[in-house]
Amino acid sequence: MKVAAIAESINIMGKRSGSAMKERNPGPVQEMAREETAAGASYLDLNIGPARKDGIELMPWAVQTVEAASSLPLCLDTTNTEAMAAGFKVVKNREAAIMNSISAQPERMQKLIPVAAEAGCNVIALLWGPEGMPRDSNERAAMAVDLMMALAEAGIPNEKMLFDPIGTPITLGADQIASGLEFMSMLQDIAPGAGSTVGLSNVSNGVAEHLRKYLDRTYLIMLMKYGITTAIVNSYDTELMAICKGERQNLVDLVHGMMDGNDPDSAGLTGTALEHYKTYKVLSGQNVFSESWLSL
Ligand code: THG
Numbered sequence: 001m002k003v004a005a006i007a008e009s010i011n012i013m014g015k016r017s018g019s020a021m022k023e024r025n026p027g028p029v030q031e032m033a034r035e036e037t038a039a040g041a042s043y044l045d046l047n048i049g050p051a052r053k054d055g056i057e058l059m060p061w062a063v064q065t066v067e068a069a070s071s072l073p074l075c076l077d078t079t080n081t082e083a084m085a086a087g088f089k090v091v092k093n094r095e096a097a098i099m100n101s102i103s104a105q106p107e108r109m110q111k112l113i114p115v116a117a118e119a120g121c122n123v124i125a126l127l128w129g130p131e132g133m134p135r136d137s138n139e140r141a142a143m144a145v146d147l148m149m150a151l152a153e154a155g156i157p158n159e160k161m162l163f164d165p166i167g168t169p170i171t172l173g174a175d176q177i178a179s180g181l182e183f184m185s186m187l188q189d190i191a192p193g194a195g196s197t198v199g200l201s202n203v204s205n206g207v208a209e210h211l212r213k214y215l216d217r218t219y220l221i222m223l224m225k226y227g228i229t230t231a232i233v234n235s236y237d238t239e240l241m242a243i244c245k246g247e248r249q250n251l252v253d254l255v256h257g258m259m260d261g262n263d264p265d266s267a268g269l270t271g272t273a274l275e276h277y278k279t280y281k282v283l284s285g286q287n288v289f290s291e292s293w294l295s296l
Helices: 015-023 026-038 055-067 081-090 106-119 137-153 174-190 200-204 209-224 238-244 249-259 271-283
Strands: 004-011 043-049 074-078 098-103 122-126 161-164 230-233
Touching: 004 015, 004 026, 004 238, 015 026, 015 055, 026 043, 026 055, 043 055, 043 098, 055 074, 055 081, 074 081, 081 106, 098 106, 106 137, 122 137, 137 161, 137 174, 174 209, 174 271, 200 209, 200 230, 209 230, 209 238, 209 249, 209 271, 230 238, 249 271
Parallel strands: 004 043, 004 230, 043 074, 074 098, 098 122, 122 161
Antiparallel strands: none
16 A cells, blocks of 8 residues: 655755745755655645745745746645635646645635635645644544535535644654544545545654654554555655555554554564564553653
């Protein structure tokens, strides 16, 4: 099984891309677009953040700058609704592009759904409501229904929707992670034919930098059990990209087996298999998380 990778690194917060975007210096942004494309991404995320001051000018600049370097479809990522609309005015392959995102907040739905319907693009339906993050899988399901109904009313088919249950940091505990996964297992009953996505790095937020990739990789495999169709990834992690491309079936089988209740003898595991074994124990809540989880 494969997962379409949405490469996340062209980001206003990033070292290389952030200053280049602020200075409207196309070189570094185009270089990253080429690197992410070469790494095997399916989409390039262009994250300009809230861009309160200059979003309506920055997003079209970012779109056209990246389109000159890569032919991959784009994922326009901003909380500024005006900037989103301005980006979709210029994006070349509008129907293949992704709007990132529409949350279950009435104001954002009102402003962005007509833009998405007009563009014919894919839409990330972010399970974030007026009161913030849903607390359990039922609240996630209720929010997904609200979003699906509003999108459907505008003529957007389920196949164009990508539901994002929002990954939660392991530092907040394994319960929230379990509830996001439980929602994923319900998605095809709620919205048949719909796709899904998760910003994988949310799960490792607040964890020491050199350890984050292990959490992100195993979390992706766990999401694959429920058929995740896309993921927002660091495409510079070649091991993570190999999982996306379907090149790590042995590791997928190991983790999915554990999710089905088969606990292998860890004495027989080495290398990446042992990393995934130990990381699954933590992400599933069977072992308590601490930054020494891989060396225990
Ligand atoms: N869901 C949806 N969209 C999202 C997210 C999500 N968009 C934003 C975010 N989450 C996903 N994007 C990123 C982009 C960069 C990083 C993490 C998530 C990141 N960057 C490194 C850092 O900050 O350390 C490197 C920055 C640098 O280049 O220096 O971690 O959940 N729908």
